[in-house]
Amino acid sequence: MSTLLILVALAAVVILWLLSTYNKFVALKTQIEASIQEIGNQLKRQADLIPNLVESVKGYMKHETAIFDKLTDARKMIMEVVSKQGNNPQALVDASTQLQQAMAPIRAVFESNPQLQAVGPTSKLMDELRDTADKTMYARRTLIDLSADYNMMVVQMPSNIVAMLFNFTKQAGLKVADMEAATSVTADETKSPKVKLD
Template identity: 35%
Template sequence: MKKVLGPIGIIIIILVLLALLFIPKYNSLVTAEESVDSKWAQVENQLQRRYDLIPNLVESVKGYAKHEQDIIASISEARSQMGNARSPEEQAVANDALNGALSRLLVVVENYPNLKADANFRQLMDELAGTENRLAVAREDYNNEVQTFNKNVKRFPGNLIAGMFGFEQKEYFKATAGSEKAPSIDFSNSGKQ
């Protein structure tokens, strides 16, 4: 009887030690994944806030810059693209398009001093600037959380547990190629009202 219990006891001890190693690592992966999802929700929250502010901003500008319809159309198109984006990569591309359209809008605003003085427009611009700041912080927080999660998924023994339970690396929210350059805008042929 002692000869049978010896190997069984050793197997049980090994299984308990493995469980003590794997269970905390599994739980830390679950926690890290939830943190990534939570941070992504914050990015989406700020993107939605900006998405919601833009129609009001566009309407404010429309009255002053009726002949700048191409810019207003590009903002509407970029906003639609943002609304349809699902993955961090798609949202990064849509975000870059929206940023470009908004920067062209700001050039239009510079051409209309009365618009810049309008209280509603100033309030919308302040809200948009605040949203952009919160969005930058949310993206940074998300990317930091993704980095932590991806390290856990890649490192031993996390890579074993991640492979067994289907944990996959997360995508970073990154700007698309060329977004570091400001868009070129030429209003030399457009007339002012």
């Protein structure tokens, strides 16, 4: 009788461990999906702010149509990625990188031009865009950390047994462009635009 009791207790411990490990996998996977969605939400918020930013700085940067074209293209890409590939973290990161590249010249001109900084709506929009970019970076960092934890569970003993049993596979990592190169600004782009106040 005592042998049977020991076997039942061992079976119960194994089953509880299986359930606990399975639930950890499910929780991490759910948190990863939430992080991906948060990246998409923040990118969409940035994209929604771009038309207002373009309108508020157009008068100060009339000759910078190439910058506005890049911003518009980045906005279109974000909207397309969020609507069609919202669960693809690499597509979201690529869209974010393109937006940061398009924003670099505007940031440089804004930071070097006190007249432009004095325009209330423009300053507020730049603050909101900066805040949203920070939230996007935080969501990306969270995604990277959660993916690392999840991937460790997939490959480490004994949780890899549960991963094999329930087909939990490694999460693809994010390939992030060199942001310094992506957001670098040429000397011409840092020149203050000719401001004409009518």
